[in-house]
Amino acid sequence: MSNPPTIKEIAKKLNISVSTVSRALHDHPSIGLRTKMRVQQLAKDLNYEPNQTAIFFQQRKTFTLGVILPELSEAFFSAAISGIEDTANKHKYSVLLGQSHDNEEREKQIVETMKNHRVDGLIISIAKNTVNYDHFEMLKKYNIPIVFFDRIPNLPNIHYVACDMESGTIQAVNFLLKNNHRIIGMINGPEKLFASQQRVEGYIKAMKKYRLKFDPNLMVASDLTREGTEAAMQSLLSQRRKPTAIVVFNDYVALDAVQYARHKKLRINKDLVFVSYSNLPLSHYTAFPPLASVEQFPYQQGQKATETLVELLGKSNDQQEATTYYKVILESQLVLNPNR
Amino acid sequence: MSNPPTIKEIAKKLNISVSTVSRALHDHPSIGLRTKMRVQQLAKDLNYEPNQTAIFFQQRKTFTLGVILPELSEAFFSAAISGIEDTANKHKYSVLLGQSHDNEEREKQIVETMKNHRVDGLIISIAKNTVNYDHFEMLKKYNIPIVFFDRIPNLPNIHYVACDMESGTIQAVNFLLKNNHRIIGMINGPEKLFASQQRVEGYIKAMKKYRLKFDPNLMVASDLTREGTEAAMQSLLSQRRKPTAIVVFNDYVALDAVQYARHKKLRINKDLVFVSYSNLPLSHYTAFPPLASVEQFPYQQGQKATETLVELLGKSNDQQEATTYYKVILESQLVLNPNR
DNA sequence: TTTACATAGACAAACGATTGCGCGTTTTTT
DNA sequence: AAAAAACGCGCAATCGTTTGTCTATGTAAA
Numbered sequence: 001m002s003n004p005p006t007i008k009e010i011a012k013k014l015n016i017s018v019s020t021v022s023r024a025l026h027d028h029p030s031i032g033l034r035t036k037m038r039v040q041q042l043a044k045d046l047n048y049e050p051n052q053t054a055i056f057f058q059q060r061k062t063f064t065l066g067v068i069l070p071e072l073s074e075a076f077f078s079a080a081i082s083g084i085e086d087t088a089n090k091h092k093y094s095v096l097l098g099q100s101h102d103n104e105e106r107e108k109q110i111v112e113t114m115k116n117h118r119v120d121g122l123i124i125s126i127a128k129n130t131v132n133y134d135h136f137e138m139l140k141k142y143n144i145p146i147v148f149f150d151r152i153p154n155l156p157n158i159h160y161v162a163c164d165m166e167s168g169t170i171q172a173v174n175f176l177l178k179n180n181h182r183i184i185g186m187i188n189g190p191e192k193l194f195a196s197q198q199r200v201e202g203y204i205k206a207m208k209k210y211r212l213k214f215d216p217n218l219m220v221a222s223d224l225t226r227e228g229t230e231a232a233m234q235s236l237l238s239q240r241r242k243p244t245a246i247v248v249f250n251d252y253v254a255l256d257a258v259q260y261a262r263h264k265k266l267r268i269n270k271d272l273v274f275v276s277y278s279n280l281p282l283s284h285y286t287a288f289p290p291l292a293s294v295e296q297f298p299y300q301q302g303q304k305a306t307e308t309l310v311e312l313l314g315k316s317n318d319q320q321e322a323t324t325y326y327k328v329i330l331e332s333q334l335v336l337n338p339n340r
Numbered sequence: 341m342s343n344p345p346t347i348k349e350i351a352k353k354l355n356i357s358v359s360t361v362s363r364a365l366h367d368h369p370s371i372g373l374r375t376k377m378r379v380q381q382l383a384k385d386l387n388y389e390p391n392q393t394a395i396f397f398q399q400r401k402t403f404t405l406g407v408i409l410p411e412l413s414e415a416f417f418s419a420a421i422s423g424i425e426d427t428a429n430k431h432k433y434s435v436l437l438g439q440s441h442d443n444e445e446r447e448k449q450i451v452e453t454m455k456n457h458r459v460d461g462l463i464i465s466i467a468k469n470t471v472n473y474d475h476f477e478m479l480k481k482y483n484i485p486i487v488f489f490d491r492i493p494n495l496p497n498i499h500y501v502a503c504d505m506e507s508g509t510i511q512a513v514n515f516l517l518k519n520n521h522r523i524i525g526m527i528n529g530p531e532k533l534f535a536s537q538q539r540v541e542g543y544i545k546a547m548k549k550y551r552l553k554f555d556p557n558l559m560v561a562s563d564l565t566r567e568g569t570e571a572a573m574q575s576l577l578s579q580r581r582k583p584t585a586i587v588v589f590n591d592y593v594a595l596d597a598v599q600y601a602r603h604k605k606l607r608i609n610k611d612l613v614f615v616s617y618s619n620l621p622l623s624h625y626t627a628f629p630p631l632a633s634v635e636q637f638p639y640q641q642g643q644k645a646t647e648t649l650v651e652l653l654g655k656s657n658d659q660q661e662a663t664t665y666y667k668v669i670l671e672s673q674l675v676l677n678p679n680r
Numbered sequence: 681t682t683t684a685c686a687t688a689g690a691c692a693a694a695c696g697a698t699t700g701c702g703c704g705t706t707t708t709t710t
Numbered sequence: 711a712a713a714a715a716a717c718g719c720g721c722a723a724t725c726g727t728t729t730g731t732c733t734a735t736g737t738a739a740a
Binding site: 016017018019020023029030031032035054057058059060 | 725
């Protein structure tokens, strides 16, 4: 027989009704032990497996989590998806995947696809230049909860998991200050990102604590492309008060910044030192690694986001409404480079 | 209204039958232009979206591809999944994800989950120590086609996409031979992997062409862990005929091997040079990169595997049977490290 | 005018499983 | 021994959509 066995076939072969079979397979108390055994035996013999698509349809639940990330090939996100998949799996959920390529249009379209697939919930790290959040709001009407992580939108009532970049930045700047740097530059990311704003806060707070005044010229933004980073470096290095240290948005940007500096004949870790974020494994192997990097625990963020979502899904809609929004903050942590 | 609109509601509001609505939405010729317009207008107004789970169920097709990879956080696989997702998306397929963590048990369980989800097809790169292939064979009975890529099982009748590691190895060894190395070691991967066997073939062929005899002591295997690699290095370096160059299974292994060699006070690229596989982006930034690396085009492999699977799914079962098995071989390519 | 044939749409079954309700039979209670 | 409760199972609706078949109306051909 080519088609997988169904509950109907079992019923027919045993001359009982489908409902009995269904209940027998679920160990329902109202089914006698005898028939229960017979059904379960035959099911095993026929290699019966319930048709999930039928169940999904009937139960209006798919046990599937949608995950939307900017770039799967970036180490940060691939670590995150790893944590997400592991945790989802542990809770019997499957993972439906989409990458936005940092493109808002594409992000919208994926959200649409996920909605039509009737995913039970979504985990999203938004595209870097998404400014319109309608496609997220829309999901509320469909009762599809979202947990954002790392790259979170600037919206009031959302669930999210993120690293506290403010404290991480304070750690980073303090580290530099303690090493006698006084003119500290910063290459930040897109202003829209909450994480960028937090970095600014942390930077300013740390400087203030040392009674150093904030020089806005030392704070530049990169769009995270190589060109953007080079422009940022150029701007920083053309200052009258040249920075002796630079805090950089992430390790990828740092690699580009380092290359630019070397090209300008600056001696890394002598004329100019770098501290960055992410602490990718590669930075341990790299020729001129940043002195230190703020670890953001992508795997753990993914884990936590998934656990949060699963917990949310365990609640009824009313309960969901009643929950105050989850705002899970993981502490980031400055990690000194062992090869420094 | 909390529930999404259905075809039924549209039918009721317009006082026509559901079948008419369905056909109108699909532009079926037997529906008059007037009603067609009215239906489509109302559908738009109500923000109607077909319930995919119902359609999946009804059509016995989910437009979902299952993807099983060993480790998402490895650069090779994250690049591959990126290619897979992009290509699947282009063909209106979604991607259901699972990672085996190189664990055969887990791999089996994921296959099971995917089957129950009724994915239309599977793309798999097998766990490194999977020796039993029953769970793959089983899928044939359910008419779920599989396309393997990169890490392919040693089975006769399968579809697969892979890089030709033999020619890549020949290129690598030739490169070393031309640079006057005569004693060339190799750290290979698990013997079960087809790719490992191909590397051996390539190595031997290249040596033969130079009329050099094959010294089996120069060929060792690593289980890809740091410890395994260190053991392999130790074995190689303790030879009477010490290698002046080593071909290493991949860039991760190479990084470990390099560290071991440095620890042993060997001068990289002087006393000992390395050539490896994968050409991960990080190797451009690394302090002591391999001289060259055999690029395996993970993104393209993912793309190609997905295209192959989609093509397969376009065919009826009979046609599928009739197709000879796809064996897509991408040429690998030796890439010299620009920072060498 | 009658026959024939498109045209436009309705009816209903089917996909596979779950579940509220009802009904007959057995067992327990008093 | 009669009434009540418990047990064991079947009936049928339901989830939303697609699709084969049938019917009614109108139009063209004979």
